[in-house]
Amino acid sequence: MTDEEPDQARHTEAEPASTDLTHTTAGGDVQMVDVGAKPASKRRAVATGRILLRPSTVEAVRADDVDKGDVLSTARVGAIQAVKHTWETVPMCHQIPITNVKTDIDLTDDAVTLTVAVETTGTTGCEMEALQGVTTGLTVVWDMVKAAEKDDDGQYPEARIEDVRVVEKQTEQVDRD
Known part of the structure; x- marks a missing residue:
């Protein structure tokens, strides 16, 4: 499964994963936010x-x-x-x-x-x-x-x-x- 593919085990067409969330991919997988480019x-x-x-x-x-x-x-x-x-x-x-x-x-x-x-x-x-x-x-x-x-x-x-x-x-x- 890729980040672009929906995770059918957790999300349905009626309730897809949010694309606005920073810690969740479009497919519903969790991720850590990349802060590497931010200034100290x-x-x-x-x-x-x-x-x-x-x-x-x-x-x-x-x-x-x-x-x-x-x-x-x-x-x-x-x-x-x-x-x-x-x-x-x-x-x-x-x-x-x-x-x-x-x-x-x-x-x-x-x-x-x-x-x-x-x-x-x-x-x-x-x-x-x-x-x-x-x-x-x-x-x-x-x-x-x-x-x-x-x-x-x-x-x-x-x-x-x-x-x-x-x-x-x-x-x-x-x-x-």
């Missing part, structure tokens, strides 16, 4: 999200009194690792040179909010890396506090990750002198 730019993306927890759990995190260890430091490390490995888990994501990662954690009475800022200089953005950092960092928090969050049935009625989103994206052309 300084890029920055910031994502945020939060995990809702019981107030007693947040207080234990704040007091560094969680049996598994330092929740916030572990979440930061997990977020940074996730940023650096995004290309391995998001199928159409390019491997990019990460020039900086900054994490910021805020505790309220019933939540941990994690913000991850990622910087790169290259031909494609770093929004996926920022999102991966946030979701992984928050999942690390959940893993670290799950014993405190379980109810008598072993469920997590209050814990939930929510409001994950990109809050900032910047691109600045690099001077080529």
Whole structure:
């Protein structure tokens, strides 16, 4: 089968593959976008999200009194690792040179909010890396506090990750002198 031939297993004449999609060929096959001809730019993306927890759990995190260890430091490390490995888990994501990662954690009475800022200089953005950092960092928090969050049935009625989103994206052309 070639890129010009429709993929009958996935698309029909009534519902052909879109020709406007950047990651899908006319035949329905996925592809990585070629960014090789784009000029290098300084890029920055910031994502945020939060995990809702019981107030007693947040207080234990704040007091560094969680049996598994330092929740916030572990979440930061997990977020940074996730940023650096995004290309391995998001199928159409390019491997990019990460020039900086900054994490910021805020505790309220019933939540941990994690913000991850990622910087790169290259031909494609770093929004996926920022999102991966946030979701992984928050999942690390959940893993670290799950014993405190379980109810008598072993469920997590209050814990939930929510409001994950990109809050900032910047691109600045690099001077080529």
